[in-house]
Amino acid sequence: MRAPYVMPQRISAPSLTIAGSRATDRGMIMTLLQVALGGAIGAVLRFVAGLGVARLTGPAFPLGVLGVNVLGSFLMGAFVVFAFQRDMQQLGPLMMTGLLGGFTTFSTFSLEAFMLYERGQIGAAGLYVVLSVCLSLMAIGLGVWLAREIWA
DSSP states (O other), rough: OOOOOOSOOOOOOOOOOOOOOHHHHHHHHHHHHHHHHHHHHHHHHHHHHHHHHHHOOOOOHHHHHHHHHHHHHHHHHHHHHHHHHOOOOOGHIIIIIIIIIHOOHHHHHHHHHHHHHHTTTTHHHHHHHHHHHHHHHEEEEEEEHHHHHHHO
């Protein structure tokens, strides 16, 4: 029987204290570049996914943002386990903060829900909020479970 997976207490962020050493400064610059690169890629992927879904389904319901948030939550759950199991937490800034942070977007979700409400589509707005939150939570759980099965 396998030992149970222990979720890390927290994903540590790089230290922002100014140590004055060039090595620390260089490390911080590299971390910032990783976040920037990942964020740019994630934002482009979100834009393309949203555009593609809108072309397929029309603009009546924000399925693109919903799908991106659910998929991103799944990938976040899987990556946390993968990185922990493979001792690759150093990829967190690139993948979690950058790529997945740029890919998923709560602010866009909030705007879409508010716009549905403003247009008088209160039921659709409520459905969108409930589906986004519930499906994203289920997806992150599924991602963690699947990654534990694969990489544990």
